[in-house]
Amino acid sequence: MRRKIPRKIERLSDRLFEMAEDPSLLFNDNSERSQALFKMIKSKADGWRKPGRCMYRGCPNLSIANSHSIQRTGPISQLLEKGHVLTPKFWNGGMQLKSVGASDASTFPGFCTRHEAIFLPFERTSSISTDEHVELQTFRTICREIRRKSYDVQQLEELLAYFNDRLESKAKEQTAAQKVEFKSITVQGGVFGKIQEMIDAGKKTVDDLEKLYDLHFDAIDNKVRTRLSGFCIQSNLHFPVALSGLIQHRTSTANHTWIAGVIPQAGGSLIFLAGQPNDQHIINQYMNDVKISVQLIGLVEAWMVLHTDHWFLKPSVWQAIPAHRQDQILTDILDVSKSGLSYEWSIFDDLRRAAMVVPAPVLLGPKEEEIFTIQRAKMN
Ligand SMILES: [Zn+2]
Incomplete structure (x- = not known):
């Protein structure tokens, strides 16, 4: 004979499943949720600016915080109005075009001082006019995308770990209140599943970009033709x-x-x-x-x-x-x-x-x- 699940356990598991669909339920109130969201956005922005390892293969040095992926002199300066350009940013639950200053536009923690200098040939002339310049700009674009995508994946993994922690402590709280023994909780569906899908897709893109890097690197390091x-x-x-x-x-x-x-x-x-x-x-x-x-x-x-x-x-x-x-x-x-x-x-x-x-x-x-x-x- 099948054992009937007690009503209170059923209600409890329903509530936990609901949290997997709507992570706002993981917080006690709006203010707790806003604080957590603000902390996450700030840590994401701060983390992105942190120097990492130089992206030139084999270089052990730390990158500067603001390599430009599009040179500032020339391209960006032609677009400035009152010292600013517009760029899309996710803000307040929607997409907006935000004003950014010339020195912040298109920067990323990319290369050390020595390798930042490989772009000087076209930084100085403000013009990409030879094959070598194009190879360099291609290299810089690949590097920026690898860093950006890897960073997004890392942030999503941290977000998923954070939601899992919150869910576990909520589950502990509610099981204790119902005098039910808590063992563990794992959720694969709902928002949790969607975040996992985004992590997997992001990792695949990083792999693809790293292949482009491998195929292109010799064109930069040995000045041979790119294989791309x-x-x-x-x-x-x-x-x-x-x-x-x-x-x-x-x-x-x-x-x-x-x-x-x-x-x-x-x-x-x-x-x-x-x-x-x-x-x-x-x-x-x-x-x-x-x-x-x-x-x-x-x-x-x-x-x-x-x-x-x-x-x-x-x-x-x-x-x-x-x-x-x-x-x-x-x-x-x-x-x-x-x-x-x-x-x-x-x-x-x-x-x-x-x-x-x-x-x-x-x-x-x-x-x-x-x-x-x-x-x-x-x-x-
Ligand atoms: Zn370097």
Whole structure:
């Protein structure tokens, strides 16, 4: 005969399962919860600024706290208004564009003083103009993404351990109150399971990025050709954004981890993408759909909204966007289910309008007309 679970134990386990779905129940009240949240956000920000080991392979030195992943002179300084640029930040339960000063934009604890100096060739000229410069910028982007992603994983692991501790002490409290013996508690579902999934996905991305590092390192250390695939173009479009980040391109058969950059410089913007050697044909297919300027604008917007939040935008460009579209863009930045080659709303209205000006004697064909109609609708 099956033994019936006593009602009070059933109620107790229901309450504990509820906590796994809603971690706010792990706290006694709102003030305790806000304090814990504030402490977590502050420790996350402080920890990120702490020097770590230099990311140049084999170097035993400690990094400086603020290596730039996009050089400050040149790209960022072109975008400054009143000394500031805008960057996406998760704040108060939502995404916002926050103002940051030039010296804080795009810094990370990356390299020691000696290895920070390897970037001097293009730091001095404020222009990425040779293959060697591109290899260096690619290296810096990979390093920044490895550090960022590893740090995110570490933070999630600490968060999960913290929730587990809270759950255990709540379970002890409640079992004692019911005079029930407490042994242990393990939760795999609910928020606990979601955090674990994020940790696993983060670790996989770090592995992918480390492979890119391995394939690229010789190009920096021995000045040989990189083994990475990808492309690099100098576009004559002056994108009012500097971006350096991770692209996760999903196809029906696989996920591809790439790094990309948009660097404003004299004459326009340098745009690059790099991935593993056997990704070249997928990158070619990906770029095949980007034939005219407006499609390249859409691609950069897709990188900003659907792939990476590591970018710095000229403030007046954002201020010119109507509020309803700004809200949509911020919501979409948080929506991880979205991916793709193009984004449905416009960020760069002026650039887009200029790219669609057709010189007087030229008549558009039906295909171009169709593309332009789609492009105009993005500015609603
Ligand atoms: Zn070093």
